[in-house]
Amino acid sequence: MSRVKRVLYPGRFQPFHMGHLRVVEDLLKKFDEIVIVIGSAQEAFTCQNPFTAGERLEMIDLALREEGINRNKYWLVPVPDINKPLAWTTYVLGMIPRVDAVATGNPHVAGIYRWLGYNVIELTLYKPEIYNGTRIRHLMTYSDEWINRVPRSVAEYIIRINGVSRVKKVCYG
Amino acid sequence: MSRVKRVLYPGRFQPFHMGHLRVVEDLLKKFDEIVIVIGSAQEAFTCQNPFTAGERLEMIDLALREEGINRNKYWLVPVPDINKPLAWTTYVLGMIPRVDAVATGNPHVAGIYRWLGYNVIELTLYKPEIYNGTRIRHLMTYSDEWINRVPRSVAEYIIRINGVSRVKKVCYG
Amino acid sequence: MSRVKRVLYPGRFQPFHMGHLRVVEDLLKKFDEIVIVIGSAQEAFTCQNPFTAGERLEMIDLALREEGINRNKYWLVPVPDINKPLAWTTYVLGMIPRVDAVATGNPHVAGIYRWLGYNVIELTLYKPEIYNGTRIRHLMTYSDEWINRVPRSVAEYIIRINGVSRVKKVCYG
Amino acid sequence: MSRVKRVLYPGRFQPFHMGHLRVVEDLLKKFDEIVIVIGSAQEAFTCQNPFTAGERLEMIDLALREEGINRNKYWLVPVPDINKPLAWTTYVLGMIPRVDAVATGNPHVAGIYRWLGYNVIELTLYKPEIYNGTRIRHLMTYSDEWINRVPRSVAEYIIRINGVSRVKKVCYG
């Protein structure tokens, strides 16, 4: 339908880190546009999902602008869970511009989109032992080392909204 | 994956009537097997949806056996609504054996499966002014004329479960 | 939290028309940024909601760019219905950047956000007998007059995706 | 399990009126306790459901106290819709103390509880052309005649929360 080539990149982005940024940059070498779906959009204020979808939307936008990526190259779309994995594939597709492929490092997501007949790009994560959401949230509870694992504008945003004390509270009470 | 050719035929079947039976017979001339999805499966005891999905399951099974259709030729699968039209396409596909096409007379259903890239067979309804669920339910509230618009075994089943007085009650209190 | 002043503007945008555009322009005179929430995001291929949320996202983006509105001034966020009106207020707020007010012409939406304690701007619709989604969808089924009721780029987009024949089909079979 | 005889009385109570009060009084002649389920508890700020479940809870409590009914005789339990009629029967039963019967004037509700094997008391409504929620909400939009169709304490409560202007707004914009 459209000549623009687009790729869907779904994730939870709790928070958006340097590994995610690397993926976005790589995908933009092969596609004209990227559609970043912020999954589990209904979640917030838990240890696994401390940030609201709106906050993650702002974080990612800040990070991509900081990186100098043109605003016309990316779409940011929060999508809530529906607890129906196969139905979720088309739930997402209905909320975004038409895409030509799905990029993911998650075997469940790869499986369901392949089942649907979609072209799936299986991502090799960039230094997953360092750039890893669970690890970064854990670091936030006791050290400053998390800061250089996320883009500078994301770190500033998290600090501005008191995100560190939030993570400490929802993880350890 | 499988060499058996199957077609999906979704409907509400409130109740299953001669028009539906005609569609099943026609589709079985072109496909090895038919997957009949009983939609709005969570509904019952309303004027628009008087019968439970379980009752509709029994009705359809009785009608197809009465017609001498081999039990290996059809699958009966109740599927509830999820109020998410595009997601519903894959919700259904996840609950049934793999199909090669979707047959429907409903433009909404045709639209969503075509959007998904599926082969859609648009059905021309057989005498829709006579074989029509709304019309048949309405007839049930004041006349016996509904009886010869449904297969004999369906009429007997409805009478046995006191379906006529149920329809009267939920339609007119 | 942030010094940027933002306003939430929710709607279904089936399709985005000149009346909507006028509202966006007016709101951007009083606020730094507008958050356009595309409601009933799960709907598509019905007479009342023919276009997917992804298509509406593209339409609105095209219209605002055509109008020369800077991409930094607006956020486009599709949000599905949850059939829980009061809960929907915070469901939406969780998926968008922090806003200072809600602008709406819908008394139900005005009521629930005011109940929550939010600053509500009640919109006076611009020529509602002309710029009206229901009216425009109806026009699409039999005339070309719909075309100059929507921004040029929206009309082109609808034509390119065969939206007119889709509306005819889902409205009249 | 318990020797106390209880009856379930579900309704929407938009608002609670003299007809409802009459039912409660009649049922308390035959049962030790009544469990009033406030249905469609998630709804509010629409023409059909203007009041929140919390407001309806307060209204009913005021009306029963005004009538001198002992607080030990009644339970007030808001229950949201789940859009699954048969499942709703046990959804409700799980949220209330054990009951011995269900009293209703609604043939759909009577049907589903009878299907489940419950003892159903079919209510004959008291002057339904006068004591009728739809009629009373309609009156609220243009006259004071609604006032003597509801208990005095309910009228006062509605006036105190500006309920009349709310009904006007959500019904006529």
Next chain:
Amino acid sequence: MSRVKRVLYPGRFQPFHMGHLRVVEDLLKKFDEIVIVIGSAQEAFTCQNPFTAGERLEMIDLALREEGINRNKYWLVPVPDINKPLAWTTYVLGMIPRVDAVATGNPHVAGIYRWLGYNVIELTLYKPEIYNGTRIRHLMTYSDEWINRVPRSVAEYIIRINGVSRVKKVCYG
């Protein structure tokens, strides 16, 4: 709106124990009325949630009456989960009388209500190593020591409904 000062106290109360009772008594020193929300109201017959919401409603009512707390001082409202944390805040607020504050020992609940702009009272739990739902349910599977950790009337109620054998079964099969 109302001059009565009310506080919301949400919990699962599986079962209601002396620690909960202590909180209720403390809150009633500072507020006129308490609204006890029985969360996860849809759950029952699991190891983590053995009792139905209706049973928990009865338990709490018995315990508060036993303690001599006037029935006019408390509201008991079961509320099911909706798996949408931020939306849950207003889902609850719509089902209860207006409150002035939220009291909780749960950092997730504190976080979401504070996000919404509510006055949150962070509870310090009373001897949490003793008065603790998980601990009490565990004790129920092998000892009588659970009995003096709950109000006498709650213990009697649990015994009367065979709650101990239920907990054993759903926890250990």
Next chain:
Amino acid sequence: MSRVKRVLYPGRFQPFHMGHLRVVEDLLKKFDEIVIVIGSAQEAFTCQNPFTAGERLEMIDLALREEGINRNKYWLVPVPDINKPLAWTTYVLGMIPRVDAVATGNPHVAGIYRWLGYNVIELTLYKPEIYNGTRIRHLMTYSDEWINRVPRSVAEYIIRINGVSRVKKVCYG
């Protein structure tokens, strides 16, 4: 209503194994027909639920035919989770032909159907340390020993749809 004696047998059947088959055969000695409910029907492509409900439907049908069980003796009905345990009882009952008893080895399921007043047959599992879904899925990730724990036709089906590599991927990435 019907003189045919039927039993409900719910399970996840991930995959259908010799232990399940043994239960079916035993139940058919006491009942005329068995209604096999394929639970968690919305799940697929996870380590705990690798197969779609449609695939499980096909597997069970193959296994029962292989065993020579007449197609008139069993009903196969996929039912999704609704995350409302007590409501799930009647959700299931609405989607199946009327049954006289429920057979289960799961204490939660036994509890909720007994609460509803149903006749529950508590199953003693057949060699549960060998014929066990979790164990069999685990075996599939590193050995061929799973093969003789499931009916031959099920093993062939799983191999044909590349089920082994799917289980490896969704369990270990």
